[in-house]
Structure formats: structure tokens, C-alpha cells
Amino acid sequence: MKVRKLVTTCENGDCPTLxxxxxxxxxxxxxxxxxxxxxxxxxxxxxxxxxxxxxKAIRDQLI
Structure with a gap:
């Protein structure tokens, strides 16, 4: 499976992410x-x- 980060609440990798x-x-x-x-x-x-x-995902038109 290939996975692409859409949006997160922070950039250090241990926060809620979609x-x-x-x-x-x-x-x-x-x-x-x-x-x-x-x-x-x-x-x-x-x-x-x-x-x-x-x-944030909707605002950034990611989903």
C-alpha cells in the first residue's frame, strides 16, 4: 500500500494525521x-x- 500524508496538526510525526x-x-x-x-x-x-x-483538510481542498 502506498500512503501519502494529507494533513496533520503538527510536523513532528506524532500528532493526529490524515x-x-x-x-x-x-x-x-x-x-x-x-x-x-x-x-x-x-x-x-x-x-x-x-x-x-x-x-483543515477540507479548507485545503485535500478531501
């Missing part, structure tokens, strides 16, 4: 919340990102 893949999908880097109370299938997970990350 990536595009050559599969036509998005990858999201963020915190794994533990207190959500949801039932998530074993093959999936949740990540939490700031809404500003999505706003």
Missing part, C-alpha cells in the same frame, strides 16, 4: 480512546482526532 492510500481509502492517526462504551468488532478499532484536522 493520510490517503493508493486504494482510494483514508488512514487516520490519532489517540485510541478507552472509555467510549461502544461494541467494536475485533478486526476494527477507533481513533480519536480533533475536528480541526478534518476542517
Amino acid at each position: 493520510y490517503a492510500t493508493d486504494r482510494g481509502t483514508l488512514l487516520v492517526q490519532g489517540e485510541v480512546p478507552a472509555d467510549h462504551g461502544l461494541q467494536i468488532p475485533g478486526h476494527e478499532n477507533l481513533v480519536e482526532i480533533p475536528i480541526e484536522l478534518i476542517r
Whole structure:
């Protein structure tokens, strides 16, 4: 899989980030919340990102 960084909240690599893949999908880097109370299938997970990350991606016309 080829991955391209779209937008991030910082430049040092350990902040919430949105990536595009050559599969036509998005990858999201963020915190794994533990207190959500949801039932998530074993093959999936949740990540939490700031809404500003999505706003920035839209503003920059990346998605």
C-alpha cells in the first residue's frame, strides 16, 4: 500500500494525521480512546482526532 500524508496538526510525526492510500481509502492517526462504551468488532478499532484536522483538510481542498 502506498500512503501519502494529507494533513496533520503538527510536523513532528506524532500528532493526529490524515493520510490517503493508493486504494482510494483514508488512514487516520490519532489517540485510541478507552472509555467510549461502544461494541467494536475485533478486526476494527477507533481513533480519536480533533475536528480541526478534518476542517483543515477540507479548507485545503485535500478531501
